[in-house]
Amino acid sequence: MNSKINIRDAAGLLARLAVGGVFVYAGAIKLLAPAEEFAYAIETYKVTGPALSLWAAYIMPWLELFTGLLLAAGIFTRFNAALCGVLLLFFEALLGQAWLRGLPVTSCGCFGSGSSNSIGYEFAQNLVFLALTYLAYRRGGLFSADAALGDKA
């Protein structure tokens, strides 16, 4: 067994922990606040009505929490990294359309509905997370449960 840690694998591990951690935080902070507040933030994107926004607000934080947790732990790493990537692309599409339409989104709802940066800032931040997710997808196997159990999934 090679005891030296490859720099790319180390970067992949850090990326995996960073993206997983961000998703866990984003999910948990929304779950600890009432779903209606996050739903109200979703409504401001003018893509869904109040009823659908509320359903999204019930489901999305759990999805973020579980995906982030599994990614950070390295369980089904590639699948969860891909899922994080898809979610980030979806968030980018929502932010992008709001940006283009000039919608008055005062709270993006990314990390709870209490506070928020500008849409442009959140868009750029998500691009960084996307790059890290790609790294986690490609090289996120180090110290993962997948590797520990002998499955490089």
Added chain:
Amino acid sequence: MINKKTARLAVLGGLLMFIAATAILLARQFNVGPARPAPGFRTFGPAGAVVKIEAYSDYACGACRAAEGKLEEMLKVYPGGIRLTLKHYPLTNIHPWSLDAAAYADCAGEQGKFKDYAARLFEGQEKWGEAKVRPAEFEAYARELKLDWAQIQSCAASTQTRQRIKLETAEADLKGVNATPTFFINGKRAVGPGQLLERIRKLDKLLENRNKPSGECPEK
């Protein structure tokens, strides 16, 4: 057939998800708080109404102004079916004069003009909401309504008034409120005018059956 390694990973993942979900659900239990009574001038509709709405709002918030119009309409459409209690939740981190506005509205209420003063605050929120210096509008509204401004000032500065608003804010915090307007409709939460209308629409039948000011309705 699922191989052993995948099954082990699935069990491990399931265990982690279970622990996380339990932790979150336990933490959420701390968001429940008791309700405090609001002054009579902020309560509208019969005590026996079938739908009870508790509204937390901020006079400098645009969505609260929109919701206020909807609430007014609802009270007119269902005069005997809704009991509305207005509560203050000034977002002082973004609206520097909201706490003062809430205090002045309460003090106008003690002179019998809460609703009129509150309506003016909402109408003029763009003028005073983010003012750098103390807005002149507060006094102007009081004078328009022929209120005793000196008395309002002393009442608004009193510990009793400030404490009442702060306790209402704390009550809202305990309930997990951190956006305005937030409503509790028969105990169920709604945030923003859209969700308010959605919830009331669901209670439409109940309201129509009980929509008598006397509150005398046949039990089903």
